[in-house]
Amino acid sequence: MKHAYVLGVALCAGLLAHPAAAEQRATSANRADAGAVRTLSYGPDKLQALDFYAAPGRAQAPLVVFVHGGGWKRGDKNMMRGSDKLKDWQSKGYAVASLNYRLVPEARVEDQAADVAAGLAALLKQAPRLGFDPRKVVLVGHSAGAHLVALVGTDPQWLRAAGLGMNAVRGVIALDGAGYYVPSQMGKNEAVLGDTYEQAFGTDPARQEALSPTAQAGGPNAPAFLLLYVQRADSQAQSEGLAKGLRAAGTPVDIQQVAGRGLKGHMEINRRLGDPAYPATPIVDDWLTRIFTR
Numbered sequence: 556m557k558h559a560y561v562l563g564v565a566l567c568a569g570l571l572a573h574p575a576a577a578e579q580r581a582t583s584a585n586r587a588d589a590g591a592v593r594t595l596s597y598g599p600d601k602l603q604a605l606d607f608y609a610a611p612g613r614a615q616a617p618l619v620v621f622v623h624g625g626g627w628k629r630g631d632k633n634m635m636r637g638s639d640k641l642k643d644w645q646s647k648g649y650a651v652a653s654l655n656y657r658l659v660p661e662a663r664v665e666d667q668a669a670d671v672a673a674g675l676a677a678l679l680k681q682a683p684r685l686g687f688d689p690r691k692v693v694l695v696g697h698s699a700g701a702h703l704v705a706l707v708g709t710d711p712q713w714l715r716a717a718g719l720g721m722n723a724v725r726g727v728i729a730l731d732g733a734g735y736y737v738p739s740q741m742g743k744n745e746a747v748l749g750d751t752y753e754q755a756f757g758t759d760p761a762r763q764e765a766l767s768p769t770a771q772a773g774g775p776n777a778p779a780f781l782l783l784y785v786q787r788a789d790s791q792a793q794s795e796g797l798a799k800g801l802r803a804a805g806t807p808v809d810i811q812q813v814a815g816r817g818l819k820g821h822m823e824i825n826r827r828l829g830d831p832a833y834p835a836t837p838i839v840d841d842w843l844t845r846i847f848t849r
Contacts, residue, residue: 592636593685597677598670605654605674606632608641609686616650617691617847620678620724622671624698624825627755628659639829643836647843650687652678656703659755664703664766671707672717679723691847692724694777695839697825699755701732705768705797708777725846726779728839731824733790735797736769740789769793772800780808781842783835785820811838 593607610616621640623630635641635653644651656662656670675694682689696704707713708727714720734740737756741763756763764770782798784790791812798810813835815823827833 595677595681597674600657602655602657603670603673604632605652605678606635607678607685608645608651610648610650611645613648614686615688616648616686618650618652618678618687619644619843620652620654620675620692620694622654622656622694622696622700622704624696624700626751627664627667627699628751630699631655639827641829643829643840647840649843650685664755667703668706668713669716671703672713672719675723676717676719679719693726693728693843693846694724695728695730696732697730698732698821699734701729702734702768705729705732705735706766706771708780709768710771711775721775721777724777726781727777728781728842729783730828731784731787731790731821733787733793735767735793737763737767769797769800772797772804772806774804774806776801776804776806778807779846780806781839782808782810783813783824783838785813785815785824787817787821790821809842813838
C-alpha cells in the first residue's frame with residue numbers, strides 16, 4: 556500500500572505558475588554554447604534549484620535529469636559541471652539537468668522525493684522555452700540519488716503531488732544504489748557509514764518500508780528501469796531485489812554489474828560515467844538510445 560508522505564509540494568506549485576520569475580542565468584543562455592547553463596529555482600529553499608544544460612545546436616532534444624548522491628545529507632548539482640557525464644550526454648544530442656534537493660537532517664527523505672518530482676515538473680513546464688522534448692525525459696541517480704529516482708519511479712504519490720503521472724518520464728537509471736529496501740540495511744553499515752541510514756530513515760519500520768522502492772514496486776511504475784551496480788554485496792543484493800519486484804509487476808528492467816569494487820567502485824561509477832573507456836558508459840548510452848528512439 557502506498558503511503559502519503561508528501562511535504563511542501565503545494566508551496567512549490569505556486570512558484571511554478573511563474574517560471575520566468577524563478578529563473579536565474581548562471582552564464583550565457585545561448586543554446587549553441589555547450590558550456591551554457593541556466594539555474595532554475597523550483598521552490599523557496601535555496602537547495603530547491605537545478606542547473607539546465609541545453610543540447611548544443613539542437614531543439615527538441617531528449618532530456619537527462621541527474622540526481623546526485625551523498626548519503627541523503629550532502630552533495631551538490633555543481634558536480635555535473637565539466638564532468639564526463641555532461642560531455643558524453645551533450646555529445647549525444649541530449650539536454651541535461653542536474654538537480655539539487657533539500658538535505659537531511661534539516662529536511663526528510665520525504666521532502667527529497669517531493670523535490671525530485673517538483674524539479675521535474677518545473678522543467679516540463681518550461682520545456683518549450685528551454686528547448687527540449689518533454690515526451691523524452693529520463694531520470695538518473697547515483698547512490699542516495701539512485702534511491703530517490705527509484706522511489707519516485709515506483710511510488711506514484713510523488714509525481715501525482717507535482718501534477719504528473721508515471722509516464723512523465725521514459726525511464727529511470729539507478730547507479731549503485733544500496734537503499735532500495737531500507738529495513739534490510741538498518742544496523743548493517745555503521746562501520747563505514749555510521750548513522751547515515753538511521754539519520755535518513757529513522758527507526759520506524761513502517762516509514763522505512765514506505766520509503767523503500769522495492770516495497771513500492773508493485774505498480775504502477777515508471778515505464779522502464781536500468782539498474783547498474785559495482786562489486787559490492789549490498790548494492791548487488793539491493794539491485795537484484797528491486798529488479799525482482801519490478802519484474803513481478805511487469806515493468807521492463809535491465810540489470811547489470813560493472814567493474815569496480817567496494818566504495819572505490821561506488822565512487823567511480825559516478826565520477827567516470829561518460830568516459831568512453833569506462834565499462835558503464837556504453838551500457839548507459841545504449842539504453843538511452845533505445846529508450847529515446849522507441
